[in-house]
Amino acid sequence: MITRSANQSLLVVGSVAFDDIDGPYGKQEDLLGGSASFFATAASYYTKNVAITAVVGDDFPDEHLDTLSDSGVDVSGIERASGKTFRWAGKYADDLATRETLDTQLGVFADFRPKLHDGHRQADLVCLGNIDPVLQLDVLEQCGAPKLVAADTMNFWIEGKRTELTRTLERVDTLLLNDEEARLLAEEHNLVRAARKILRMGPHSVVIKRGDAGALLVYGGGIFAAPAMPLEDVRDPTGAGDSFAGGFMGYLAYAGNTEPETIRTAMITGSVMASFSVEQFSLAGLHGLTQKMIQERFDAFADLTRFETLTL
Amino acid sequence: MITRSANQSLLVVGSVAFDDIDGPYGKQEDLLGGSASFFATAASYYTKNVAITAVVGDDFPDEHLDTLSDSGVDVSGIERASGKTFRWAGKYADDLATRETLDTQLGVFADFRPKLHDGHRQADLVCLGNIDPVLQLDVLEQCGAPKLVAADTMNFWIEGKRTELTRTLERVDTLLLNDEEARLLAEEHNLVRAARKILRMGPHSVVIKRGDAGALLVYGGGIFAAPAMPLEDVRDPTGAGDSFAGGFMGYLAYAGNTEPETIRTAMITGSVMASFSVEQFSLAGLHGLTQKMIQERFDAFADLTRFETLTL
Numbered sequence: 001m002i003t004r005s006a007n008q009s010l011l012v013v014g015s016v017a018f019d020d021i022d023g024p025y026g027k028q029e030d031l032l033g034g035s036a037s038f039f040a041t042a043a044s045y046y047t048k049n050v051a052i053t054a055v056v057g058d059d060f061p062d063e064h065l066d067t068l069s070d071s072g073v074d075v076s077g078i079e080r081a082s083g084k085t086f087r088w089a090g091k092y093a094d095d096l097a098t099r100e101t102l103d104t105q106l107g108v109f110a111d112f113r114p115k116l117h118d119g120h121r122q123a124d125l126v127c128l129g130n131i132d133p134v135l136q137l138d139v140l141e142q143c144g145a146p147k148l149v150a151a152d153t154m155n156f157w158i159e160g161k162r163t164e165l166t167r168t169l170e171r172v173d174t175l176l177l178n179d180e181e182a183r184l185l186a187e188e189h190n191l192v193r194a195a196r197k198i199l200r201m202g203p204h205s206v207v208i209k210r211g212d213a214g215a216l217l218v219y220g221g222g223i224f225a226a227p228a229m230p231l232e233d234v235r236d237p238t239g240a241g242d243s244f245a246g247g248f249m250g251y252l253a254y255a256g257n258t259e260p261e262t263i264r265t266a267m268i269t270g271s272v273m274a275s276f277s278v279e280q281f282s283l284a285g286l287h288g289l290t291q292k293m294i295q296e297r298f299d300a301f302a303d304l305t306r307f308e309t310l311t312l
Numbered sequence: 313m314i315t316r317s318a319n320q321s322l323l324v325v326g327s328v329a330f331d332d333i334d335g336p337y338g339k340q341e342d343l344l345g346g347s348a349s350f351f352a353t354a355a356s357y358y359t360k361n362v363a364i365t366a367v368v369g370d371d372f373p374d375e376h377l378d379t380l381s382d383s384g385v386d387v388s389g390i391e392r393a394s395g396k397t398f399r400w401a402g403k404y405a406d407d408l409a410t411r412e413t414l415d416t417q418l419g420v421f422a423d424f425r426p427k428l429h430d431g432h433r434q435a436d437l438v439c440l441g442n443i444d445p446v447l448q449l450d451v452l453e454q455c456g457a458p459k460l461v462a463a464d465t466m467n468f469w470i471e472g473k474r475t476e477l478t479r480t481l482e483r484v485d486t487l488l489l490n491d492e493e494a495r496l497l498a499e500e501h502n503l504v505r506a507a508r509k510i511l512r513m514g515p516h517s518v519v520i521k522r523g524d525a526g527a528l529l530v531y532g533g534g535i536f537a538a539p540a541m542p543l544e545d546v547r548d549p550t551g552a553g554d555s556f557a558g559g560f561m562g563y564l565a566y567a568g569n570t571e572p573e574t575i576r577t578a579m580i581t582g583s584v585m586a587s588f589s590v591e592q593f594s595l596a597g598l599h600g601l602t603q604k605m606i607q608e609r610f611d612a613f614a615d616l617t618r619f620e621t622l623t624l
Contacts, residue, residue, distance in 0.1 A: 213525035
């Protein structure tokens with residue numbers, strides 16, 4: 001458990017990638033993407049001590065690294081390998097609600113074996129992005145004694161490496177995943193029952209991301225439902241979940257504790273960052289935010305959900 | 313606008329029907345169903361002055377009418393016609409998230425021409441269930457000057473009788489519909505933009521029911537998001553939307569005003585009744601509730617959504 005102390009360090013291990021996005025707002029290529037990019041940029045508004053461990057190819061432009069650095073992200077753990085950078089190409093339907101993966105080129109990411117810098121091994125909070133659970137466990141072996149370990153996963157690992165994933169989950173405090181993945185992992189359709197089953201696998205809290213239906217936090221003490229902000233202008237939902245995770249973990253690093261009340265607030269700061277993220281392509285929606293803008297969006301969430309007590 | 317005064321009268325015009333439900337909890341036939349049945353039963357906990365206008369066939373057992381009367385519902389406006397009662401047969405998938413309509417027999421409902429009793433014409437609040445918009449307008453012509461008119465509709469009328477529906481909507485204060493219907497009516501995928509477009513058609517508030525993603529209220533002053541209660545045991549989602557509408561309108565009748573704060577609370581009392589409804593077949597989940605049970609479920613919604621202010 002994290003104890004209160006300012007500016008805790010946060011490490012995310014994941015992907016830094018190129019995205020080629022097609023959809024109702026046109027085609028955009030070679031965008032800076034990847035789970036770690038969204039995560040760290042979103043988190044950077046809450047803690048100035050966020051580092052990425054990832055790999056890119058020799059085709060990756062320095063400008064993209066500068067973009068991350070400019071947000072205050074420590075990019076020293078982004079290794080450069082010979083070959084191509086991970087590239088994802090997707091096409092969104094006109095309603096932006098469904099998408100189709102057109103192409104996935106793993107490139108150098110296929111051989112990614114995260115090796116933490118000495119300076120990153122003592123991170124207070126660690127987020128294990130969506131990579132092979134064997135590698136996730138290996139990252140934890142390299143770490144000192146993080147106060148909070150969060151992890152993401154996906155169908156591919158749940159179906160293909162369940163045993164290894166189970167082993168990793170024993171050491172994860174907070175698992176973030178979407179509803180489909182939660183159902184698949186727990187082999188249970190009902191989300192509450194699925195979440196409770198996942199809690200018995202190790203994590204003390206589960207965050208179920210449900211896209212425009214918001215996110216559910218299930219923990220020993222209860223359930224919290226964060227709505228998604230109903231937005232009039234959504235341009236690119238790519239990275240929404242990772243922006244959520246970054247805002248969530250960034251706030252925990254900022255707050256310096258993982259009390260239930262803090263985690264509830266973190267669910268909203270996560271939702272805030274996701275809502276900014278989807279308004280623009282790539283990381284543009286996460287750039288140039290001010291404390292005032294974040295506070296106002298947070299207050300909009302409070303207004304969205306507040307209601308008075310019932311007195312019958 | 314409703315002005316504060318206790319125990320306002322509420323009239324619902326809709327269907328009283330038989331449901332044949334199949335799903336993971338087995339097959340149940342000849343269940344008491346229909347939008348007005350769920351609506352009025354849910355509303356009966358908030359106002360003792362709720363009446364149904366509907367039609368049933370000569371095959372409709374008195375016990376079902378007694379069931380409604382026992383909840384305090386005025387059934388004097390349920391006309392008996394020669395022929396068969398409206399019957400809906402549906403099968404839910406194992407996950408209870410999707411359902412298939414196996415059969416719809418309109419029976420006497422096909423010729424339903426609602427004729428209000430004198431005692432019902434002066435109802436303070438009127439809910440126009442999902443019937444032909446021409447009939448909805450006809451009901452309004454028979455009414456005095458209701459303080460609030462709510463209406464439901466569906467794809468069938470939106471696609472088949474758009475002009476007539478538009479005419480009805482000009483006289484509707486609150487439109488309740490699901491997300492698909494809202495998109496179809498507004499010809500706009502984005503829910504916020506769709507809702508704003510619907511507001512320009514007449515209603516001063518739109519309630520978009522989103523199943524287990526909760527419900528959105530969009531009105532001139534803003535947006536309110538009510539979550540659905542994450543439940544471990546869902547047996548029969550039939551009537552959830554109508555139970556929501558009943559809890560919503562019942563509370564407005566109870567509160568005697570339609571101030572934004574009151575409507576927000578009504579969104580939660582609606583969600584409370586929907587959450588009780590889906591836990592059992594037919595109306596069973598809505599029967600035998602105590603004020604304490606309703607208050608506790610309401611408080612559970614408050615706990616589900618509460619979070620502390622952000623201080624960056």
